[in-house]
Structure formats: structure tokens, C-alpha cells
Amino acid sequence: xxxxxxxxxxxxxxxxxxxxxxxxxxRGYDSAGVAMVENGHLEMVKRQGELExxxxxxxxxEGRTGVGHTRWATCGRPxxxxxxxxxxxxxxxxxxxxxxxxxxxxxxxxLESRGHRFxxxxxxxxxxxxxxxxxxxxLRQALADTVRGIxxxxxxxxxHEKGEEIAAARKExxxxxxxxxxxxxxxxxxxxxxxxxxxxLYVMDGETVSLTPDKVSLFNAEGTMVGREPSLVTWSAExxxxxGFEHFMLKEIFEGPNAIHNTLLGSLDxxxxxxxxxxxxxxxxxxxxxxxxxxAAMVGKYAMExxxxxxxxxxxxxxYRYSLGAREAPLVILITQSGETADTxxxxxxxxxxxxRTLAVTNVVxxxxxxxxxxxxxxxxxxxxxxxxxxxxxxQLLAMYLLAIRIGYAKGTLSHDSMRGALYSLRQSSNMVQSxxxxxxxxxxxxxxxxxxxxxxxxxxxxxxxxxxxxALKLKEVSYIHxxxxxxxxxxHGPLALLDDSTPVIAVAIKxxxxxxxxxxxxxxxxxxxxxxxxxxxxxxxxLTRLCEQVIYIPKVRPLLSPIPVTVxxxxxxxxxxxxxxxxxxxPKNLAKSVTVE
Amino acid sequence: xxxxxxxxxxxxxLRPFTVSRPKVMIPIANRPILEYVVRxxxxxxxxxxxxxxxxxxxxIMSFFGNGSRFGVRISYAIQEKQLGTAHGALVxxxxxxxxxxxxxxxxxxxxxxxxxxxxQREGVSMLVTDSEMPSKYGVVQIExxxxxxxxxxxxxxxxxxxxxxxxxxxxEMFELLEKGVMAGKAGITHVLxxxxxxxxxxxxxSTGRWMDAVYPWDLVRLNEYAFNLSGQETSxxxxxxxTLRGPVSVGAGTRIRAGxxxxxxxxxxxxxxxxxxxxxxxxxxxxxxxQVAPYTVIYNSMLMNNVSIGSHSHISQAVIDDGCRxxxxxxxxxxxxxxxxxxxxxxxxxxxxxVGEFTQIGPRAVLSAGTIVGANSRVGDGAxxxxxLEDRSIxx
Numbered sequence: 001x002x003x004x005x006x007x008x009x010x011x012x013x014x015x016x017x018x019x020x021x022x023x024x025x026x027r028g029y030d031s032a033g034v035a036m037v038e039n040g041h042l043e044m045v046k047r048q049g050e051l052e053x054x055x056x057x058x059x060x061x062e063g064r065t066g067v068g069h070t071r072w073a074t075c076g077r078p079x080x081x082x083x084x085x086x087x088x089x090x091x092x093x094x095x096x097x098x099x100x101x102x103x104x105x106x107x108x109x110x111l112e113s114r115g116h117r118f119x120x121x122x123x124x125x126x127x128x129x130x131x132x133x134x135x136x137x138x139l140r141q142a143l144a145d146t147v148r149g150i151x152x153x154x155x156x157x158x159x160h161e162k163g164e165e166i167a168a169a170r171k172e173x174x175x176x177x178x179x180x181x182x183x184x185x186x187x188x189x190x191x192x193x194x195x196x197x198x199x200x201l202y203v204m205d206g207e208t209v210s211l212t213p214d215k216v217s218l219f220n221a222e223g224t225m226v227g228r229e230p231s232l233v234t235w236s237a238e239x240x241x242x243x244g245f246e247h248f249m250l251k252e253i254f255e256g257p258n259a260i261h262n263t264l265l266g267s268l269d270x271x272x273x274x275x276x277x278x279x280x281x282x283x284x285x286x287x288x289x290x291x292x293x294x295x296a297a298m299v300g301k302y303a304m305e306x307x308x309x310x311x312x313x314x315x316x317x318x319x320y321r322y323s324l325g326a327r328e329a330p331l332v333i334l335i336t337q338s339g340e341t342a343d344t345x346x347x348x349x350x351x352x353x354x355x356x357r358t359l360a361v362t363n364v365v366x367x368x369x370x371x372x373x374x375x376x377x378x379x380x381x382x383x384x385x386x387x388x389x390x391x392x393x394x395x396q397l398l399a400m401y402l403l404a405i406r407i408g409y410a411k412g413t414l415s416h417d418s419m420r421g422a423l424y425s426l427r428q429s430s431n432m433v434q435s436x437x438x439x440x441x442x443x444x445x446x447x448x449x450x451x452x453x454x455x456x457x458x459x460x461x462x463x464x465x466x467x468x469x470x471x472a473l474k475l476k477e478v479s480y481i482h483x484x485x486x487x488x489x490x491x492x493h494g495p496l497a498l499l500d501d502s503t504p505v506i507a508v509a510i511k512x513x514x515x516x517x518x519x520x521x522x523x524x525x526x527x528x529x530x531x532x533x534x535x536x537x538x539x540x541x542x543x544l545t546r547l548c549e550q551v552i553y554i555p556k557v558r559p560l561l562s563p564i565p566v567t568v569x570x571x572x573x574x575x576x577x578x579x580x581x582x583x584x585x586x587x588p589k590n591l592a593k594s595v596t597v598e
Numbered sequence: 599x600x601x602x603x604x605x606x607x608x609x610x611x612l613r614p615f616t617v618s619r620p621k622v623m624i625p626i627a628n629r630p631i632l633e634y635v636v637r638x639x640x641x642x643x644x645x646x647x648x649x650x651x652x653x654x655x656x657x658i659m660s661f662f663g664n665g666s667r668f669g670v671r672i673s674y675a676i677q678e679k680q681l682g683t684a685h686g687a688l689v690x691x692x693x694x695x696x697x698x699x700x701x702x703x704x705x706x707x708x709x710x711x712x713x714x715x716x717x718q719r720e721g722v723s724m725l726v727t728d729s730e731m732p733s734k735y736g737v738v739q740i741e742x743x744x745x746x747x748x749x750x751x752x753x754x755x756x757x758x759x760x761x762x763x764x765x766x767x768x769x770e771m772f773e774l775l776e777k778g779v780m781a782g783k784a785g786i787t788h789v790l791x792x793x794x795x796x797x798x799x800x801x802x803x804s805t806g807r808w809m810d811a812v813y814p815w816d817l818v819r820l821n822e823y824a825f826n827l828s829g830q831e832t833s834x835x836x837x838x839x840x841t842l843r844g845p846v847s848v849g850a851g852t853r854i855r856a857g858x859x860x861x862x863x864x865x866x867x868x869x870x871x872x873x874x875x876x877x878x879x880x881x882x883x884x885x886x887x888x889q890v891a892p893y894t895v896i897y898n899s900m901l902m903n904n905v906s907i908g909s910h911s912h913i914s915q916a917v918i919d920d921g922c923r924x925x926x927x928x929x930x931x932x933x934x935x936x937x938x939x940x941x942x943x944x945x946x947x948x949x950x951x952x953v954g955e956f957t958q959i960g961p962r963a964v965l966s967a968g969t970i971v972g973a974n975s976r977v978g979d980g981a982x983x984x985x986x987l988e989d990r991s992i993x994x
Contacts, residue, residue, distance in 0.1 A: 174666040189666055202645040202669050229599075231646045231671065243663030244651070244674035254660040261886055261903075265851035265869045269835070420889070424923070427869070427887035427904045431921035431956065438618045438654065555956070 002084075002098035003029065003070040004175070005192050006157040006166045009183020009213045013066035014058065016185070020192035021051055021068050029070035030078035030364070034058070035085040035094035035159065036066025042094050042161045046083035064213075065164040067157045069096035072383070073365045075104075076121030086125045088132035089116055092161045095131060097124040098188055099154035099173040107149070123152075131158055140167040140210040144223065147171070147208070155203075157186060168209040177201040177209065177216055179230055184211050199230045247579075248586045249386035249478065253571050254437055259381035259391040260430040260564075263398040267423060271406045276377050280410040282331040282357065285312045288320050288347045289335035292389045292473060293396060297335050298466030299563050300400030306463075306560055307401070307422065308408035317343040321350045329354075333403065335361045337384075337392045339369040348372040361399045363392050377403065386586045388477045390571050393470065394433070397564055401426055425558055432565045435555045440572050446550050447576035449534050453504050456481050457495060457531075458570075459488040459522060460508040461515040467563040468508060471570035478585050479578035488522040501530040506573075508536040508566055509544055513559035523547045536566055599716075600694060601644045604686050604763075605632055605703030606652030606677040611939060612814055614954025614973045614989060615919055620653045622703040623661065624817065625902060627824040627883045628865050630661060631811075634706045634824065636668050639699070641709035642716055645670040648693055649703070650686045652677040682784025683763075684775050691772045700786070702763035706824055710806025715766050722771065723800040724790070725764040727808045734812050735760040736787045738801060745799040748791045759801075761787060762808045813939055814952040814970060817917050821900050822881040825863040834866075840873070849886065867903070891926070899950065908961065915950025916965075919973065922953050925961035935968025938986045954989060 003024030007016040017034045032054045033046025038061055047054040051070075069084035076082040085094040101107070104123035107130065112118065116129040127146060134142040139160050147154065147169045155173035159166055168175060168186055178185035178193035178200050185193050186209070190200055203209055206221040218226040245251035270276045285304050287297035297314055304312040313330070315323070321343060332351035336344040339362035348369060351358050358373040363381050370376045379395035405422050408414035414422070436443075450456055456475060458468035469485035476483050486495050488507070499505065505526045509519035524547060527533050535548030538556045545551050552573070554565040578585050609621025616624070622632035632649075639647060647670050651658050655676060665672030675689045687700060699715065701707070715725050724745055726738050737756045739747040749756050765786070774797070778789030790799060811820045825845075834852035836842065844862030848854065852866055855873035860866075864878050867886035872878070877895045884890075885902045891909035899916040907913070908926035915932035918924070932950040936943050951965035954973030959965075964982040971977065972989035981993045 170669075174669065176666075190671065200671075202640075202643075202671070204640065204643075204669055228643045243665075243672070244649075244655075244659035251660065251663075254656050258660075261869065264887065267869070268851070268853055268871060424889060424904075424906050427889075428921050428923075430887070431904055434618065434920075435956075437656065440656070 002072050002188070003192070004096050004098050004155055004157055004186070004188045005068040006066070006096075006159075006168065006186040006211065007183070008065040008164050008166050008211060009180060009185075010064060011183065012061065013063050014061040016196070017066055017068035018051070018055060018058075019195065020185075020187055021070050023192045023195075024070050024188060025051065029072050031073075031080070031083035032068070032070045033083045033085055033096075034066055034068040035087070035096075036061055036063035037159060037161055037164065038063040040161060042087060042091060042159070044085055044087055044094060046080060046085065048078050048080050048083060065159060065166065067094060067096045067159055067166065069098075074100060075123045077365075077370070082120045082122050084122075084124060086120065086122075086128040088128045090132060093128055093131050093135065093158060095124065095128040095156060095158045097127055097154055097156045099156075099171070100152045101126060101150055101154070102152040103150070104152075127156060128158075135160070139163070139165050140208055140217075140219070143167040143169050144208045144219065155188060164212050166209075166211045168203065168211065170203045170207060171205050175203045177203060177211065179216065182213050184213060184216050186211060198232055200232075201228055201230050247386065247575070249388055249390060249575050252384055252386050252390045253568065253575065255382070255391045256394050256433045256437070256568050257430040259379075259395045260398055260433060261427075262380040262382070263395040264402070264427055264430075265380065267402055267426075270377075270402065271409055271419060271423070274406070274410065276375060277331075277359065277403070277406050277410065280407055282329070283311070284328065284330040285310050285407070286330040286332045286351075286356075287312065287314050287335065288317050288332060288344065288351070290317045290341055290343050292393050292470060293335040293337060293341075293344075295466045295470035295473070296393060296396035296400060297333075298469070299397055299463060300333070300335075300404070302463040302466075303400050303404040303560065304407065307404040307414060308411060309413045310407055310411070315347075317341070317347040321346040325350075325354050329356055332356045332358045333361060334358060334369060334373065335396055335399075336369055337363050337379075337389055337396070339364040341369075345369055345372055359403075361396060361403075363395065388474055388571075388574070388585075393571075394564065394567060397567065398426065398429075401561070425561055429557075429561055429564045432555050432557055432561075433568050436565050436568045436572070439553070443552055443569060443572045444576045446534055446552055447573055447580055449532055449550055450475075450481070450504050450506075450573070451479075451577050451580040453481055453502065455498065455503050456483040457499070457503065457505045458483065458485040458507075459491060459505060459526070460485075461488045461519055461522075462513060463560060463563055464508045464510065464513075464566060467566050467570070468506070470567060471506065471574070474571055474574040475577060478574050479581050479583055481577065481581075488519055491522060491525065496525070496529065499526060499529040499531045501532070504532045504534060506534045506536065506570070507548070508562075509541075510557070510559045510562045510566075511538045511541045511543075513562070520544075520547060536569060599644055599698060600646045600648065600696070601639050601699040601701060602648045602650060602687065602690050602694065603632070603635055603639075603701050603703040604650050604683055605658055606650050606655075606686050607680055607704070608653040609704060611812055612817075614952075614970070615814060615817070615917065617954060617973045617989065618654070618920075619657050620651075620655075623654075623657050624811070625883070625885060625900075626706060626817070626821050628867055628885060629824075631706055632658065632662070632703045633668070634708075635701055635703050636662070636665070636670060636672075638707045638709045638712050639701070640668055640670050642712045644699065644712070647672045648675055648690045649673070650675050650677050650689055652680055652686075682779075683786045684779050684783055684789050687775050687786060688772065688779060694772070695769055697766065697768050700765045700767055705762065705808055705810045706820060707762075707764070707809075708807040711762070711764065711804045711808055712806070714802055714804050714806060715764060718766060718800060718802055721768065721800060722790075722797055723766045723802050725762045725804050725808075726759050726801050727762050727804040729758055729760040732756065732758045732760050735810075737761075740801045743800060745790075745794065745801045747794065748787055750787065759803075762804060763787075764808075813937075813944065814917060815937065815946045815949050815968070817900060818898060818915050818950065821883055822898065825865070825881050834868075834870075837874075844880070885920070897932075902955075913950070915948055916952070917950070918953045919955040919957075921956045922958070924959045925963065925979070927962040928959060928965070929963070930965040930969075931967060933967035935966070937968040937970065939970075
């Protein structure tokens with residue numbers, strides 16, 4: 001999800017670049033950098049971390065031509081040296097790149113044998129060295145020659161110390177040119193340019209670009225100049241990013257099926273060939289996390305015990321790190337979406353101090369946690385902008401099931417046949433989620449039952465007990481309604497006293513689950529206290545329809561996997577309730593996306 | 599120039615494949631139909647696109663987003679009720695102030711088709727093409743390059759030049775459309791037909807490609823055709839002893855196991871498990887997360903996402919939707935068949951079976967040529983099925 005920006009014109013380039021990078025922040029990044037032509041030579045500054053870190057490191061630059069980049073690590077971990085831009089051996093050329101160079105290993109070997117010195121672990125760096133070899137005075141021509149030898153995808157921008165020209169090329173990664181008066185721009189996304197111009201030119205696959213303050217020329221792959229009329233952008237930056245959806249939260253809920261698909265890619269290699277957890281000689285598993293991730297961990301406990309038959313315990317990261325720890329050496333699995341959660345990082349260090357093997361489940365490649373543990377499983381849900389975790393939580397659930405299947409298969413508690421069956425069901429869960437989303441208007445309808453409540457309870461049993469804790473958390477986060485989740489069996493031990501006709505109860509009962517009958521009994525208890533009950537159950541469950549005021553249906557599903565569709569249904573419920581209450585859905589008050597303080 | 603793509607309809611005649619997606623999102627060679635349209639526009643430098651969405655609009659929005667993945671800028675206009683294409687066009691009236699192109703999102707086209715239309719200057723133009731089955735469409739009669747008459751779904755003998763539903767309109771067209779809608783005309787063609795005498799409509803013969811699927815059995819043919827238009831990539835793991843002939847595209851995380859024989863053109867998505875000893879013939883597309891067990895043979899078929907096929911199955915000219923689970927030894931051959939859709943019978947040659955999403959089929963079932971099985975159905979062990987089954991059918 002890297003972002004690119006380039007500027008050549010009459011203003012100090014550094015201001016335009018930093019402003020553009022700020023607007024590309026939403027794409028997610030772990031490091032950033034800029035390079036510019038400063039009195040006939042190149043200057044470059046790049047830093048790991050927030051843009052603010054980069055800003056503080058910047059001296060006063062006066063240059064009028066430059067390129068900038070935000071990096072979301074894919075090849076080589078986040079660090080100062082792996083950040084873009086990259087500079088050629090002679091120091092005269094700088095390159096930023098978004099995409100993946102598939103044949104970089106071969107190219108790097110060749111370049112090294114010809115004497116090029118590499119300063120990073122990235123695939124991108126080969127570009128700048130190739131460019132140096134091809135450069136004969138025409139920057140765009142050199143870039144066109146460079147990309148001819150590249151396999152992979154890219155949006156590239158390059159500058160040379162001698163001039164005010166920026167050369168660019170694109171294949172399957174976004175790149176747009178902004179047109180100004182005696183200044184021109186380029187960026188990964190038009191939102192980075194909207195403060196300066198709304199006149200843009202889109203670059204097509206295979207094209208190369210030469211951009212100077214006065215002129216922009218496009219060339220096709222054969223080297224012929226291409227004429228193209230500029231387009232006028234008529235909508236705001238914010239709208240454009242949401243791609244038609246009203247809020248990021250809703251957009252990200254709808255990205256659930258894709259997040260599941262991506263998390264499952266490579267699962268065969270992981271399970272059959274032990275790419276994750278090659279050794280499974282531990283006797284027990286401990287899951288450690290905070291917040292929503294802790295709820296995913298709770299689902300994980302049921303999954304590990306059911307699928308892999310391994311004794312599994314759970315701890316909150318903030319508790320685990322200060323606990324004494326009895327004599328035991330479980331595999332410790334740490335779950336953190338951002339990979340930066342302070343308590344979870346401390347828990348990882350504590351686990352290693354105790355001599356445990358550690359595995360992190362995170363969505364961010366190269367985040368801090370990945371350096372604190374023995375092994376990493378990435379969830380690949382893509383960047384999430386809404387503060388309330390939606391698709392990332394879903395992919396964490398998937399990670400829990402995958403680990404359970406790997407452990408079960410490696411330990412022999414799961415036969416090859418059952419393993420394949422389990423994997424098939426997991427893949428199908430993306431269709432289940434799609435099916436819930438296809439009927440999202442029923443959920444919107446059901447949100448009427450809750451939007452005026454002051455308090456709200458969520459009850460479930462077995463593997464859906466944590467699902468309901470998460471659903472309550474989601475409702476709290478975005479709608480500010482006081483919501484609590486309970487194990488349905490615990491109702492009689494207190495919470496029942498709080499129920500009356502103004503307190504809606506959301507209850508999940510999955511037909512086929514061994515606790516289904518018990519759940520029905522609990523629902524009757526609640527209904528007897530006049531609380532309006534919103535049921536969540538499988539299609540065709542008439543029993544539930546009879547007991548509840550309203551029911552949200554999910555497709556028929558194996559009870560063990562039911563948290564996946566139930567979670568999505570209740571995320572959507574929280575969204576619609578918050579929308580009806582006019583809450584600031586994508587940025588709830590007092591909350592931050594990743595909690596990096598203790 | 600801006601383009602408006604009409605993508606709000608369901609495509610009921612393509613059920614069960616539109617049960618959970620609009621027609622424009624049916625994957626052909628693993629890409630939604632609408633993606634071909636967007637790419638054809640982008641290739642002509644038309645990067646400002648308004649999508650008119652309605653039925654299951656979120657499916658479209660979450661796939662295309664703001665369009666940056668395709669090098670275009672997409673905004674959305676919502677047609678709440680599907681009251682016809684003329685009404686759909688009016689939804690975007692506020693966003694269009696200049697000449698524009700209007701395209702139906704549910705036909706596969708290539709860049710040339712749009713290029714032909716762009717060569718025209720001024721006024722109203724309509725892209726027309728030759729069709730082998732003019733009776734399904736609006737047949738256009740042309741005189742001196744001008745449209746003289748449009749006859750919707752004619753019997754026969756009216757000629758074989760049809761309206762593709764791709765137009766170039768000046769902004770004043772909205773007034774005509776509004777008048778037409780007020781007068782109870784639902785489709786753009788109806789409106790055009792009613793004002794043929796007042797407005798000069800230039801007929802532009804397409805030298806590019808234009809292809810449509812009206813009924814479920816058309817999908818397989820569309821799939822064959824679209825292969826020329828989609829790119830190729832090979833990643834994933836191909837085990838030793840696999841034979842790949844011709845163009846075969848394999849997605850990331852997919853594993854093709856030893857002994858499999860695949861003859862292209864074939865496209866296989868991401869995260870699939872094929873084989874060992876599976877045989878796949880042209881022109882077949884396989885979506886994401888599909889499992890195909892050993893000794894299964896597949897000819898000219900479409901398997902969508904997360905389908906699982908048991909061992910020793912024989913599948914020909916079939917369309918199988920998302921999440922279907924098919925037991926061992928399925929026999930689904932193709933042949934000439936009478937197929938019923940919406941109480942109408944059609945004689946279809948080379949028809950295979952068509953299976954809606956989430957359907958489960960037990961071991962050793964037989965699906966006769968031209969069978970349509972609705973979504974979420976169950977077919978029991980050893981059952982023999984023919985005809986058209988509704989959604990949620992149970993066959994024992």
C-alpha cells in the first residue's frame with residue numbers, strides 16, 4: 001500500500017511532498033522519505049515511523065523538484081535503510097516505487113557482479129541501479145529501458161540531479177498526473193493532489209511519463225507519444241477514498257470476504273508443509289492479546305481445543321506481562337492487529353524471558369512485534385481506516401482456525417481427510433460472509449430495535465460467547481450505547497436483575513450446536529422479563545423466530561465456524577445503530593486505531 | 599469525456615447466477631463483466647466514470663472502489679428502483695454537463711468498440727453490431743448511416759444489425775429522456791424510438807467486439823470468447839509431473855498437484871487445490887479457493903469461487919456457482935437439451951449443467967444436459983436430475 005508523490009514547479013518541493021504524503025497516510029505505511037534536486041545535486045532523507053519523525057529530520061530544503069514515498073513493507077522489514085527513495089551508486093539518480101519486482105533476486109545478482117553496491121533488502125533498489133546503467137542523458141528513455149527488463153508490477157518515479165524532470169512509469173499500480181500552471185505533480189492517488197489542482201491525467205499500464213514544470217509527455221510501450229485530454233475531478237478527497245460507501249466502516253465490513261480469501265492464501269503450504277509452526281512439540285498453547293484481539297483469542301481457545309485437542313489458556317496481555325507464571329512452557333501466541341500494541345509487545349518479551357516459543361498474529365508486515373517473536377502469521381486483511389476493527393478481526397478469527405488446523409494436523413489429532421474438509425469449510429466462510437452482506441438490509445431493519453436503548457446485553461454460549469463480547473464492544477465503540485456481553489449461563493448470577501422492557505437483549509443460537517437447547521431456554525428467561533430479544537440464528541430456524549421479537553439470519557453453518565458470519569452480522573448491526581444515532585462512526589471519540597501506549 | 603455505465607439491473611433471466619450478485623458482477627474468465635467495460639473505456643483514455651448502481655450495489659462498490667486499481671476515477675449514482683435504463687440514465691443528470699458516452703455494464707466489449715464511437719463528432723450516435731441472434735435484441739434499420747427504425751425483439755427477417763446499448767449523447771439528451779420517462783417509456787431504446795423522426799441518430803458500425811449473455815447457458819460461450827481479452831500470469835506451486843499446454847494462468851497460493859494435465863486456455867484463480875491427476879480442457883475458468891479432487895475431468899466449464907469437486911467426476915460445458923460442494927463421481931455431460939427459463943422452453947445445443955450457489959450434490963449423482971439446479975439446493979446420493987429446479991430444492 002505504498003504511496004508515491006512527485007513535484008516539479010515553482011514552490012519549495014518539500015512542502016508539496018510532505019502535504020501529499022500526509023494525504024496518502026490512509027493507505028497505511030511504516031516509513032517515509034523524500035529526495036530532491038538541491039542546487040544541482042541530490043538530497044535525500046528517509047525515516048522509519050510516522051511522517052512527523054521524517055519532518056523533524058528534514059533540514060531546510062529549497063529545491064523545486066522532488067519525489068516522496070510512504071512505504072508499507074512487503075519486501076524487507078521496515079527500517080531507515082529499507083525506506084524509499086533509493087539513490088544510485090554515483091549519487092545522481094533517485095527512485096521511488098510502489099509494487100513488487102518479481103525478478104529482483106536475479107537482477108540484483110547481476111548488478112552486484114557488475115559492481116553495484118546495495119544498501120537495502122528491498123526489491124526496489126534494483127531499479128535505481130538499472131536506471132543508472134541505462135542513463136545516457138534522457139531520464140525517461142532510461143526508465144523505459146529499465147522497466148523493459150522488469151517482471152512484476154510498479155508505479156515508479158525517478159529524478160536526476162541535473163534537471164527539473166521527473167520520469168515515471170506504471171504497470172498495475174495507480175499513478176496519476178496533476179496539471180498546474182508552471183508546475184506539475186504526480187501521485188498514487190488523486191487525493192494527494194486535490195489541494196493544488198483538480199486537472200488530472202491518468203497514466204495507463206505500460207506507459208512512461210516525462211514531467212517538467214511546463215510540460216507533461218506520455219509515451220506508450222513502443223515509445224510513441226500519446227495524446228490524452230485531462231480529466232476534471234469534481235468530488236472531494238474524502239468521498240473518493242470511500243469508493244461509494246458512506247463510511248469506511250461499512251466499506252471495510254464489505255471487504256470481509258476478500259480479507260478471508262487473502263488470509264487463506266498459502267494456507268495449504270502452512271498446514272501441509274509446516275511453513276508456520278514447523279515443530280509442534282509443545283504440550284499446551286497460551287493465547288495473549290488485548291481488546292478485540294483478545295476476543296479473537298477466546299474464539300481461538302475453543303477452536304484449538306475442539307480441532308487440535310491441545311489444552312489452551314488465555315490471558316490479557318496487560319495481565320500476563322505482570323503475572324508470575326507457573327512452571328509451564330506453552331507455545332505463546334500473541335495477537336495484535338497493528339503489531340504495535342504496547343502491552344502485547346511487553347507480553348511477547350515476557351514470554352521469551354520465560355523460555356516459551358512465541359508466535360505473533362498481526363496484519364502489519366514488519367511491525368515491531370514481528371521482531372520480538374520466533375514466528376509470524378500475517379492476516380493480510382489490508383489496511384483498515386475505520387477505528388473499529390472489522391475485517392481485521394475477521395481475519396484474526398481465520399488465523400485462529402488455521403493455527404488450530406495446523407497444530408491438529410501436525411500432532412495427528414486431525415486426519416488428512418478432516419484437514420481438507422476443515423480447510424474447505426474455512427474457504428467457504430467467505431461465501432457465508434458474502435451471503436450475510438447480501439441481506440444487510442434486514443440487519444439495517446433490525447437496528448430499529450436498539451437505537452434508542454441506553455443499555456443493551458449480548459448473550460451467547462460456547463464459541464459464540466466471545467463473539468458476543470466482541471459484538472458488545474463494537475456497539476459501545478461506535479454507537480456509545482452501554483453494551484455488555486455475557487455467557488448466557490451466567491445471566492442468572494446477576495445480570496438478569498438489570499433486565500426490563502427498555503433493555504434489548506441480542507442472543508445468538510446456532511442450530512446444531514450442542515448448547516442450542518440451553519440457549520433457547522435462556523432466551524425464554526429473558527423474554528419472560530419483557531426484554532425485547534433480537535435473535536441471531538441459522539436460516540430456517542423457526543424455533544428462534546417463535547421466541548424472539550426479530551431474528552437476523554445467517555446461512556446454515558458448522559457451529560464451530562459460526563463466529564465468522566455472526567461477527568459480520570453484528571458488526572453491521574453496530575454500524576447501522578451508530579448511523580441512526582448520528583455518531584462519528586469512523587473516528588469514535590477518545591479512541592485511537594492502535595494503542596501504542598500502556 | 600465522461601462515461602456513464604448502467605449497472606443497476608439484476609439480470610433475472612440469468613438466475614440462479616444473479617441470486618447474490620448483479621449480472622455485471624458475474625465472473626467471466628475470472629473477471630466481472632463490468633471490469634471488461636471499465637478497461638475498454640480506460641484504454642481509450644476515458645477515465646471519468648459514473649456507475650449507476652442499484653441491485654446489490656455494494657458488490658460493485660467493494661470491487662471497484664474509487665477505480666484507482668483500474669487507472670480510472672469512479673463515482674457512483676444510485677438508482678433505488680429498477681425502473682428501466684432511461685430512468686437509470688436520469689439519475690446521473692446532475693453529474694453530466696457535457697457530451698458523454700453511455701454504456702451498458704452487462705455486455706463484454708473491447709477497446710475498439712469504444713474507439714469506433716469516439717471517432718464520431720457531435721450529435722447522438724448509437725453503436726450497432728451484427729448478431730447471430732437478432733431476435734433477442736433491438737434490431738436497427740439503417741438508411742444513409744442514420745437509424746431509421748428500432749424494432750425490439752423482432753420475430754425474424756428484420757435484419758441482423760442490433761443496437762449494442764452503447765451511445766454517445768450530448769447533454770441535451772437528458773431532456774428527451776425525461777420527457778420519455780414522463781410519457782411512460784422505460785428503456786433508452788423506447789425513448790429513442792419515439793423520437794426517431796425528430797432526432798438524427800447516427801448508426802456507428804462496431805469493428806470491435808461486443809458480446810452478451812442473456813441466458814445461463816450463454817455464459818460458457820461468453821467465457822470462451824473472453825479469454826482473448828484477459829491477461830495471463832503464472833504463480834502458485836506447480837508440482838513436478840504436471841503438464842501445462844497452451845495459455846494457462848495460475849493464481850497465487852494455488853497448488854497444482856502431480857500428474858495433472860491442463861490444456862489452455864484455462865484460468866485458475868488464487869488459493870486453489872487441483873489434483874493430483876486432474877484433467878482440465880479448454881476453455882475453462884476456475885475461481886478462487888476451488889478444490890478439484892483426483893481423476894476428475896473438466897471440459898469447457900466455469901467453476902466460480904470456493905467450489906469443491908469430488909474425485910472421478912466428469913464435467914462438461916457446466917457453470918457452477920460459488921461454494922458448491924460436489925461429491926465423488928458426478929456425471930455432468932453436455933448435449934442438446936430443452937431448457938426452461940421463466941416458463942419458456944429453449945432448444946440449446948451443447949448445453950451442460952448450471953448449478954446455483956451453495957448447492958450440495960451427493961456422490962454419484964447424474965446431472966443431465968441442460969439441467970438448472972437453483973441456489974442452496976441439495977441433491978442426494980446417486981440421484982438423477984434433469985429439468986429446471988428452483989432455489990432450495992431437495993432431490994433425494
